[in-house]
Every structure is written in structure tokens, then in C-alpha cells.
Amino acid sequence: MRLEKKVIAITGATSGIGKGIARMLAKEGASVVLAGRNGEMGALLESELKKKGADCCFIAADVQKVEDCRALIDKTVKKYGKIDGLVNDAGIFPCIPFEEVTEEMYDRVMDTNIKGAYFCTQQAVSYMKEQGYGSIVNIGSTHWQTGGSGLSAYGVSKGGLHTLTEHIAHHYAPYGIRCNWVTVGWVMSEGELARLLDLGMTEEEIAAQAKKEIPTGSFQTAEDIAYACVYLLSDESRQVLGTDINVTGGFRSVGRIG
Template sequence: MEISLSKKVIAISGGTKGVGKQLALQCAANGAHVVISGRDESSAASIVNAAKDAPGSIEFKKTDLHNVSSIRELFAFVAKKYNKLDGFVNYAGITPAASLTECSESLFDDVFDIDIKAAFFCCQEAVKLMQKSGGGSIILVGSTHHTRGNKDRTAYACAKGALYTLSNHIGKHYAEDKIRCNYLVMGWTPTDGELALRKSQGMSEQELRKEAAKAIPMGRMTEASDIVPAMVYLLSDISSMVTATEFKVNGGELI
């Protein structure tokens, strides 16, 4: 079944790389008008160009997620251009490593600024615009760390746990506005950030994949090609009764 996103307007935070990039391209291929945010103008330009012949389109709005005013400018841009918002995906996030006893105040603040504060204010603007649009779908990209967290991901786990609570809050309290919100638990994925972190720890991508294969019941890492179809489903009208869920795409890593 081909899922149509024709004429839907979708905003993606962190849409210039990794899963966010692949999602943007797929949404445009399925007919959506996509606005991606980020800071890398060069990467954004190549993504916009890659979608030039798609049924939909991709535009870029440079955004500093540390700055709430910049977040509001992103959604004001969407409102001015399209006068509606059908979908928002909060993909942007950082995952620096530090245990409880090693975590500095600055690292804690950086993680919470991006992984929960920015997400909170993006959702605030998205919900307000969706209320005017007659509803919409929000996806908050979570992690298997949100209920426990590895020892070296304390601040990250706390932020992702808060994001899960935010997702449930929106799903319950804004259903009356036809706004859905789902927490997508993304499994262990070889993102640019994950590969860079492991490289700094002296681990190659091949070694990372071998380690992950031992920990994940399905025997391999989660890829963008596993995650994007689930996101497209959640953004589409086919999933109109799916909200306030913990939507797992992680090969059984979190049960």
C-alpha cells in the first residue's frame, strides 16, 4: 500500500542529516511540502535539490534550537508560507556520554536544552498551529534509554523520559483538537552522532555493529530504512486513531 501525504505540510527539526534527512525526502516523494530545520546550510541545500523533481517539496529554515525565539521563527515561517501544519517530527537531539558521577553542569544543560526544552517549545508552536489547521500528527523521536538508560547516558535518559511524558500529555489533552502525538522509540541506530561518539571511544563502525548485534534480539542495528516507513505511517491519515503510544522500532531491544 502506498501511503499518500499529498498536500500535507510537515516540519522536521533536525531534518538535514540521518533519519531526519531520509524522512524529509520520503515525505516529499509521497507528496508532502516539508520544512526542515537545522544549522547546516550546505547539507540542507543538497537535500532541497534532491527533492526538486518530487511530487512534494522541501524547504529549509535555519534554526538555532538553543534559542526559543528562533524556534518560534521556524513555525512563523511555516504559518506564513502555508497557513497550516499537518505534521511535526522532533528528530533533533544530542546524546553525549557521561555517567551520573561524571556529568558536568554544562553537559547536562546542553542535553536538556536540545532534547527536551527545544522539543517542548517546538511542540508548543506546533500544537497552536495545528489547532488552527484542524488537527495534525506529532512524532517525538525517543530512545530505548527513556525507561532506564545505560550508565554513561544519565542526562540523555532523563531528557528522553521527560520527552515521553510530554508525548503522552499532548496525546491525551489535545486529542479533542484532532491532534495526535506518538513517542517513537528508535532503536540502536548508526547515526552520524553515534558513529562519531564511538569513534572518539576508539570503536570502528564494524565493531559497533558487531556489539549491537549481540544486544539486539533481531541481531542487527536499526536502520533509517526501518524507521522512516513507520514515521510516514504515523504522519498519514491511515493512523488517525493512533495516539499517545510508545511506538517501538528497535528490533526487540526494548520490551
């Protein structure tokens, strides 16, 4: 129960890594606000967690819309009276060569991956400042520095998220607000599996690629990422800010498929 009495909102809770993080936050005693667009998946997770005794609720939010970002945080505070933590997990990673990226796709990636996190953070910080406490965790990627081939827009968006992490960490520490980044290596989430199958890879080819590219020889799981988040959201990490916890199995994006 490392997160007992904490109220934590998480975007991207309806699938993959976010779903895994949400489950662990609930297991560790937090009251969890689950956000995403997919109401069906959100309701399913809410009822699964409630059956296990968790305090949680699903709030539909499209993080591409600034009003949804603000409403998500406002509703969290309205329901629970405070917000101790925010996990910015929502993200998309369409795979298209740099020279073929359209304005529409670029905007969609930026609006989801960086604008959404930016405005959820802005709203959360306004409450956290008053509370004198808050922990924000941004879900990062190895691609923030160079972007894998076909993942240039994605890489640029994660670069922005990295800068946001540093900005909040440096400027909001005096208000008791911490912001950190978790680098995800390679997790076979619902979204990642769909992306690779779409590229024409078979599940056997994907497994073989992972064995070759990940030094530990295996994918990370959503739970591996969640352990890092629990630490960063708990008081155990009260002196930790602006850090990067690499949960990558030693994986680096250079040479990565896609």
C-alpha cells in the same frame, strides 16, 4: 503518496535519522520543511529533494533557542498556510558518566532534546488547534526509562519527551491533534557512528556488538524509523494517539555499550 497535501516540519533533518525521515516524507508527497543548524547540509538535502520533484525548503533553526523554535513553525505556516505535522527529531547524545556530567553539558542536552521539542510543539499546537487537525511525532529512545551508562542526561531528556508526548496526546485530542512516540533502537547514523568512534570502538567492534545485542542481528535504518513516522503522520492513524511504536529490532538499552 500517503502524505499528499500535508505540510510537515521536521527538526534534525540535516543528518542521520531525520534526513531519512525527511526523504520519505517527500517521497510520500508531503511539503517538507527541513530544519537544523547546518546550513550546508540543509541546502544539500533541499536541492536533492527538489531535483526529485519534492516541495521542500530548509529553515535554519537552533532548537536550543525558543525564538528559533517559534520562528520555524511561524515560517512554515507563513510559507504554506498551515502545518499538518511536526517531527521532533533533533537530538544530541554525548556520552559521559553520571558523576562527571557538568551543568553546561546537562543544559545543552536538555535544551536540545526536550526544551526544543517542547517549544516547537507549543507553537505548532497553537496553529493546529485553529485548524482542528495536527499530528506530532516525537523521536524517542530505549534510554528514556533508565538511561544507558554514560547516557543519564540523555535518558532524562528522553523521559521528559515521553511525558510531553503523553501530555499532548491526552489534552489535545479534543482539538484533533494527535501526538505519538517512536522508539528508535539502534541506528548507525552519522552522529551515532561519530559517538562510538569517539569512545575508541572500531567499526568491526561496533558491528559485532550489534550482532550480539540486537535480537534481529542488525541495526535499524533511518528508513525503518521513517515508515513508522509516515503512518503516524498520515490519516491512516487518525485514531492513534499516545502510542509507542517500537522500531528496535527487539533491542533493549540494558547492557548497551556507551
